[in-house]
Amino acid sequence: MTSPAVRLTGVSKHFGPVAANRDITLSVAPGSIHGLLGENGAGKSTLMKILFGMIHADSGAIEVGGAPVSFRSSADALAAGIGMVQQHFSLIPTFTVVENLVMGRGATGWFSRWLRPLDVKTARERAVGLSERFGFGLDPDARCGTLSVGARQKVEILKALWGGATTLVLDEPTAALSPPEAEELYLVLERLRSEGTTIILISHKLPEIVRLCDRVTVLRDGTVVGDREIDDEARTDARARAGLEADLVRLMIGRERPETPSRSARALDTVLEVRGLGDGGRFGPVDLDVAGGEIVAVVGVEGNGQSELIDLLIGASPTRTGSIELDGRPLQGLSTRRRLDSGIAHIPEDRHERAIADDLSLTDNASFGFIDGAPFAPTRFWLGKRARVRFTEILIERRRVRASSPAAPIGSLSGGNQQKLVVGRELARAPRLMIAAQPTRGLDIASTTAVHEALVGLRDRGSAVLLVSLDLTEVFTIADRIVVVRGGRIVGETSTGAADVDRIGAWMSGAEERTAAA
Amino acid sequence: MDIFSISLVLSAIHLAVPIILPMLGGLISERSGVMNIGLEGMMLGGALSAVAITFLTGDPWVGLVGAMISGVVSGGILAVLTVTLRGNQVVASTAINLIGAGLTAALVPIIWGIDGTTPSVPKIPSLEVPGLSGLPVVGPLFSGLTLVDYGAIALAFAVWWVLFRTDAGLRIRACGESAESADAAGIAVVRTRFLAVTVSGVFAALGGAYLSIVALDAFQAGMTQGRGYLALAALVFGKWRVWPAVAVCLAFGLADAFALRSQIVAPQIPHDLLLALPYILALVALATFVGRTSAPAAVGKPFARA
Amino acid sequence: MSTSTPQRPVAASTTPPRQRRASRIDADILAALAARPEPGARGFVSRFVSSVAPAGAGVGAKAGAFLITVSLALLAALPIVYLSGSDAATAIEALLGGSWGSGLAIGETFVQAIPLLISGLAVAVAFHTGLFNIGVEGQLVMGGLAAGIVGATVDLPGPLLLLACLAAGVAGGALWALIPALLKAFRGVHEVVTTIMMNYIAFNVSRFLVSPSGPFVSETQPSATEKIPLEARLAVVAPGTRLHAGLVIAILLVIAVAWLLYRTPEGFRLRLVGANPAAASTAGVSLRRTVVTSMLLSGGIAGIAGAVQVLGVFGRYYDAFSPGYGFEAIAVALLGALSPIGIAAAALFFGSLDAGAVQLQAVAGISREMVSVVSGLVVAFVAAQPAVLRLLRHLRERASARRAPARPTSARRASGTDPKDPA
């Protein structure tokens, strides 16, 4: 028996009073894909960062290829053949793809590091080579900030492989990918495995774990609660598969999988009416109607106009052509504040960028958009605090946010709990139209269900919901109608009941048009 | 008489170099993610050290080395405060400014027994470039500059080369854009920033030494007269890029030289307003064609591993 | 079926957008809000104070760290004391005696602290919005100049003239902040460079106006305006000292700024834009408007600082009356952790050093330059204060870990429990 590619023994890590990892032992067979499952905050990323040398464990041992190692930094881990794709992008937006790839890896030795020009040419060739090998089609000189999320994820993978890693850690790599993109990634991972690379995959998506992994370890509250072999039977046989998934869910959350909300659409009057909408650039013209009591999902490969559509709807970018009407009242020309007041709510896609301010308290974060006028600001010179605290407590209760106190900075909460507060805040606007962009990205199963419940509840009370999502499972679970965007236009539309995944995939990738043209 | 002579250019260079050097220091530091508004204090340290060492050894070149050592010390202190101890970068820089201004002024009477201004010391001589200094029109340029002036441009080139052409530069800039990303890429963020901040002290100190043993031949309390802040402004103005920022420094130098000299040919214009001219022009330039500026993304944020 | 919300049409308590007096909010939540009991009643003062002091580490820990910091700094200053031929006891006695040793000394401490306090508030207001206003010095000078000019040239009865001078100070400072504000808001030009430029312009323009050929120079006193009538100045409030009514203005400003930042919608917007501009604009806050507001407020407050010096200390505008209050204010604001109360404490601390400096010179023979080194050391240790706080926390944890051997704490329990959570 060969020694495991990676073995962690008795690893513990505390952050202040929080035990993120407790006495974890994990062994990964070489050339396998090993899944790591667990709810938000279970300690998956922490464990992998310890393996990658970015975090120092309080105790425990690491072996790589049978030999004990001690990593002082990720440089050591990289040198030992471990590459890692972080949960959050660790690319530098202002750098080009090549620069991101070679950064920190270019040269050794005083002279070549400080004086010799960086060999960009060779690096570029290598980048193009690697990119072609996996069919990524990346432009090595593009600035990463201009790339689509999918392309960025690809750069991250190249970066992890750049130094010739034999063990690759991927922390939720598909969270931001559309189904076709995720599919591409699966092929890459399978190919890497067949070439002998060991892969550790963290994910909240059970189907992909089952499809790819040879073995899976489940963490809960910082400890290992179980370990499962995944065989071909589970992959092929639907019953075996359902059984395995249920088993994993139980391990993860300690109870049965929560039920997904039912669908009971009853379309009412049109709430949102968009005609010929364009931003004067590559977006539009777009026509779109969303009725009350309806959830309409906008799907498409990331970067095909979803964020432009949202910005136009909320007034973050000016409407150049066309019109937007909410309950018959035109919105174009109104400021974001006025649009919120007219009944739009918005769960932004990138939580840290646009939905919350990490350093402010939960109370302040819950107050976004509620600070003018009653009930919290009866006059311009008074913004009450006690009422806002009570309001926050109500949100915390209703949305089951796990937080120590309304006064805690929201940055101290786990992502899932931050998201629950944001959802609660937006629901509290009693919106006529809810725009929910990737509302469950990175959330574990329980939190995802909670968000879905909220959106469905809103719909059932007669509001319109515009769901922008990459997660087709989510779309099929809660949406009533699906529109597909590509290149800034709507290229297909179907009711969920009649929807066909392959057809939607074809719309997204543009294959539909190509076949039509042919 | 014509004010637009080659000696105006020479004067502009003399006024620009003591801004260029600290600007380069600030650029290195900020590109690595540490805001350095302590350039002024570091300059004063360098100016005094240069004179003190020159006074002791009689050799201004050794004095220049002395200034660099003082820059290592002042930059090192800022690095300890901001990088090692993760203190607030603005507060730490302010401390450097206060200590720099106070200590240099206090040391003059302690070392020389007189207040304010030190005795004259040998200064770095200007360099006659054989052949070129005899040229018509531009000749004076090649006899009125010192090796340090050429050195400043060489250093600007070196900074540009290292920051934007080498592996080390990519590492430094990565630290300035996102310490976490740099860390994940295996870059030693703390070591890189420490080095960058220390080197920024050396550059600032050289700028101070330029004033005391190149432009002049003595140290005077407070002789930097806000050039450290001006360097900071030039750096931001130049959007944290080497050549645009050097150009801004040269423009400041030229505008200053022009404001000073235009009094000679046009004494009727209120000179206080003439002297404000460089700054007004800068504002106009900023308002019209310079526009949006954004700092390296990680500037001001201390970095700590979990 | 697990939808927890009852099937009821969405109801919002809201008025049409044009005559908005209320935020749009779910009627259900509004009802819950009304039904919910107040959280434990606390006195107004304690609530206000706790809201003014920023969240985070406990006040005790902060005060402790501050004391440690200052003690370390003074320890580090000892070599300077000996270098100056004095000894620790004399120096400390001189420093404390000169700043807190008598009514007169306390008055001096306050006189020195007032401009630092007010301009520290100016720096902080901008900082809260994420703006680094290095231009407080220039704004302060222009505020002082405007007050001095109005006081010397306008003919009004005393108290009215005083008000006019203060208003002119606000206007002068705000005007000087307007250009950087507009350039930042509409052209994205970094405020650091524009405010530095505005400083230099302020120094030159103000100097010109009171130069021999300038329009506002006094006939008897060079580089200054004419004196402001006594009745229009800030009166001395503590007889026998120089402590003037600027103190009242400073205290009012501390309250007003705290109020503004933590108790008004506008203050919320300022802090929100500082905390995360993209989130702010997504939440309907206009970045441009807020940036301009913040800079104007900052400049206006800086202008008051200048006006208060002119009206309370000098009785006329002097060129170069400010030794760099606006720059020192940056350290004061950050030392005070940007909270108004903290800034007041920090300003008093620097004021004590400035007032004590006189005795340090006269009694302990420590030169004014060395006093500046001592301030620098204090600031350096203040910069290192987070490290001190970390060290304290580390020591405490170590101590408690020794007492109670590690008990497993789950991530979940540590971050608070929710009784209704089914998990």
Added chain:
Amino acid sequence: SGTDSTDAASTDSASDYVWTMVTDQAGLGDKGFNDLAKLGLDQSVEELGGKAQVLQSTDQAQYVTNLQQAVTSGSTVTTGVGFLLTDALVEVAQANPDAMFTLIDAIATDEDGEPLPNVASVTFKEQEASFLTGIVAGLTTETDSIGFVGGLEIPAVLRFYSGFAAGVASVNPDATVTPAYVGSFADAAKAKELALGFYDQGSDIVMDVAGGGGLGIFDAAKELGDGHWVVSTDTCKVDLAPDNFLTSAVKDVAGSVLRENTAAADGTFEGGSVELGLSDDGVGLCQDNIDTIPADILEKVDAATTAITSGEIVPPATPEELETFEAPSL
């Protein structure tokens, strides 16, 4: 350094005089009135005994504090140096009518403009001394172009300028004197570039009224070598550039401080104001290098001195007076 409190006190216990001065913001090391006043203080200790005490101010708000501190610490005579201290000194002098003060470079008066009884205000007719330097410069220049570098445009600087320009005009009507300012009394690097500008534009003499910036003016002249002259102010500064130093318009601040202190020691101290000129030896031409000045020039200087002391010539003190000044022929 800051305070010389130990100078003579221990040796001469018979006298417990405390001679105090309070500087303005420029402080010691200005090579101008602060340093000169300090010299007067040291001379007082030497001649009258007691001890000297210097209180330096970092900012304007400290003037009152420092002056009051001086009084409280038992200062015999407190000298305030510089016109910026006027308001503060008046305030403290009125609050301490029994204390004795000297004010240099300005006049202390009460609200009605009456001189204070316990303050000796000493001002100088800088224009008379600089008139003489103007004569030297006017007769020395070969290019008939003379530069004037001021720090800031303040009355004392203008007195130097007006007297100097008048002096030049009275001996060399063809020569021009062009004023220019650095914008600071402490920026030697800029002062140097300004002086270089003058020399580059054909001036062979530059007058330095730039305070600490003078260092730069001398450095410019040294760099250019022979034939580039500097006329200085306040003190003789031969040692800064022996080959380029032409002459200087000096102010006897030290003597005035000593005189007032002596009066206090003798019990003859009197308030009021004196304006010192050539006739009182309050100002004059630098004597340190007088032997290097050609005899024919010195002749003219002497003639002018006589004319000024007799009141025949009244050198202009402001640019306005300069406009209407009729240059006498000497």
